[in-house]
Each structure stands twice: as C-alpha cells, then as structure tokens.
Amino acid sequence: MADLSDWIPYDERSYEPLGPKDKLHIKKIAKYSANNYSPYPFVVDRAEGFWLYNMDGHRAVDLLSAYSAVLKHRHEGIIEAVENELRYGSDLVSRALCSRAFAEFAEMICTVTKYDRVLPKSDGGSITDSAVGALFMHGHKKGIKEPEVILTTDYFHGRALTFGANAFFDEDQYYGKLGKVNGIKVVDHTAEAIKNAINKNTVGIFIETHKGEGGPLFTKKEDFLAIKKVVKDNNLFFGCDEIQTGLGRCGYLMAWQEFGEEAKPDFVTLGKALGGGVIPVSALLGTEEFMSIYRPGLDGSTHGGYPPACAAGCASLKYILEEGICEKSLELGQYFTKQLNEIEGVNAENRGLLIRLEIEGVKSAKPACYELLLGKNRDPRVFMKYGHKNYARIAPPPGAIVKETIDWVVEKTLKPVLMYAKEGPEQAPLIQKN
Secondary structure: OOOOOOOOOHHOOOOOOOOOOHHHHHHHHHHHHOOOOOOOOEEEEEEEEOOOEOOOOOOEEEEEEOOOOOOOOOOHHHHHHHHHHHHHOOOOOOOOOOOOOHHHHHHHHHHHHHOOOEEEEEHHHHHHHHHHHHHHHHHHHHOOOOOOOEEEEEOOOOOOOOOOOOOOOOOOOOHHOOOOOOOOOEEEEOOOHHHHHOOEEEEEEEEOOOOOOOEOOOOOOOHHHHHHHHHHHHHOOEEOOOOOOOOOOOOOOOOOHHHHHHHHOEEEEEHHHHHHHOOEEEEEOOOOOOOOOOOOOOOOOOOOOOOHHHHHHHHHHHHHHHOOHHHHHHHHHHHHHHHHHHHOOOEEEEEEOEEEEEEEEOOOOOHHHHHHHHHHOOOOOEOOOOOOOOEEEEEEEOOOOHHHOOOHHHHHHHHHHHOOOOOOOOOOOOOOOO
C-alpha cells in the first residue's frame, strides 16, 4: 500500500495561482479594486466554448456559465450582431430618442416571452429595483400609505441596497445589518407563510422560481401553484426572478413554464444570459396591467436600451430558440445529474442544467471546489461555484457541453475529487499531493 502519511485534506490545503502571470494580475486587483469579492485565484484571459483560459496557459471547464453564456462562450452569432451594430448602427446611450435596435429588441422579447411590455436595464440588481419599485408605486396608486412587498427566505435578488435584497446572503456581515427599507417582509417559502403575512398593505409577492444562490433550491409544482393561488385569491401582483433560471437554463424559456400556463406571473425579471455573455442586458417584462404604472420620469437607465446591448439580446434569444437550448438543458441535465449521483458521498438534484451538488459529511463545498480548479496536476481543471452549507452549483453552457465532455469531466476530475472530499489518508487513494 502506498505511503499516504503526507496526505493533506482539502480543507487544510492552501492554493496558489497557477503561474506568475496570474499572480501578477491578482496583485493588481488586490491593490486597486475594492475588496467586495473573494474570487478564486484564477485569472481568465479568454474563453471559448466551455473553456476558460488563464494567463499562464492553463484551462478549466466552465461549469458556471449561468452567470453569462447560456449558449457558449464567445458565440459567433452574438459577437457578429454586436459588431454590426457597433460598426454600422448606433452607440446612442439615451432613451431621449428612439432607436431602431431598441424597437427590434422590445418587439422580439415581448413576442418570445408573451408578455406585453418590457423595461430594459443592464444588470440584475437594477432590474430588481425596478420590479420592486413598481410594486411600491402600485401600492401608492391604490392609496396605500405604507405598501408592503413579500419576499421569501433563502432569496438572492442581487445586491440592491435600496431595499436590502441581499440581507439573507450577508446576514452576518455589515451589509446585512443595514436592514431593509420599510415595506419589505421576508417569510418562509410556503403558501401558508405568505398567506399569513398578507395584510391590507400588501401589494405583491416577489420570489425566485428556483433559488440560485440559496442552493440551488428547487420549488415543486404543487408548492409554486399553491403560492400563485394565494396571490390570486388576494388580488395581488405576483412576480418571479428568472435572472439565473430563465432563458433555457432550467429546460424552459422561463423556469415557471415547467408548472403550466396557470403558473404565469404578472411580471418576470431576466438577465445574465440575455446578453449572451457579450454585453450585460437585463429586462423587466410584465402584463399591461402591471406595466401601466410607468410614466415618463418614474424609472430609467442610461444603458437600458443601449443599441449594441439590444443587438446582443435579440441574437441571444434567436440562437436560444434555434439551437434548442431548452431541450438540450433538459436532456443533458438529467444525464449529468445521474452521473453525479453515482459518485459516493454526492447527492445531486437538477432542473435542466441547473444542478445542486451536495457533498455529504463536509461543512462547506468550498475546499473541494478549490481542489477541482487549482489542485496539483488536475486534468481537466473544473470551475464550479461553492454555495452555502455543503452545496455547489453546476451550470455548464448547454450550447457547448456534450455527453462525452460530461463523462470525461466526471471520470477524470469530479469523481476522484468529490468522493474523497471528507476522507483522511486511510480511505484516500493515490491522489496527487499539494
């Protein structure tokens, strides 16, 4: 038997950048950037398909493209659409004038999603502000002096200080202690809890269809429809945050569609993948009744409706539909999850290609995620994001990943790392040492 006396558990290892160029750029970020993120020490120089390449020539399979590219990194069609707009179109950054690009985007996204109107912005936090702000405006229009909006636990609606949307996520840090503005009420993610929280001041309910940062944590059909019924019975507005779950990620253009047309919210927020990973784009879509609250001057965004961003949004929607991203997500998600559940000590659950991976017997998935990306001689290296507790989130680009890649990643990297995430030297196989 091999001598494993110097085996070091993942949670006791330290991980350095993979080369001198990465180290130099990380020092620049540490010196000049606000310290508001704690990123992996891997500097992305370029991306292609499902690969991320660092400054020193190392590459990693991207299992978290849900943050940007739901198709693939550097999709040729999206880049061409943006390039054409930049070369031959407009760089107008004001809605003081109309633009052809925005007209085309507005028509396309409303036609595809079957909502009546769209309000564009450039990121998820600001579009969430718009959604919740619209609910408050509806309340004031009804004569409610102190309108209330209900959110549910384990939520993450961006880092919007205006209503403390990140209080759950950073509840033990200064940010979370800032609290929420008056009118935000947070209750358990159940129909009963929401029903009990509703009062004469309640205007609407805003939830994530499935909670991305909270797990992911997935909502069952019966629970979602029960919440929708409570909202309908009380004549309130119902909105869904689809910024992580929308645009094919969960197997449907919007994840709520899994539950049928009766589940349709009054408004949804979209983002991340809407720009195809090329330009940030977000959107609030709603029914005529919900969107009727807007009047000139009540909301806006300098880059909401920016023509190159509109070109990116149109191209993203076009290729999501043409390339069958919803169908690919359903098929590959089931396949990937089955492979993961065959790894000892791992439990996986999915909605399409949004997968929650739970590692048994550890407090956090962070050490294993660092080993996957930065462990000595790992091939292929794998990037996936650790979450709360012992969860990690897997969300590869369905437009680039294939079954053969999944097999390769599971067999060569995920399995040999994850099955020993909680083990000591007596159980560990011959694994490279740091």
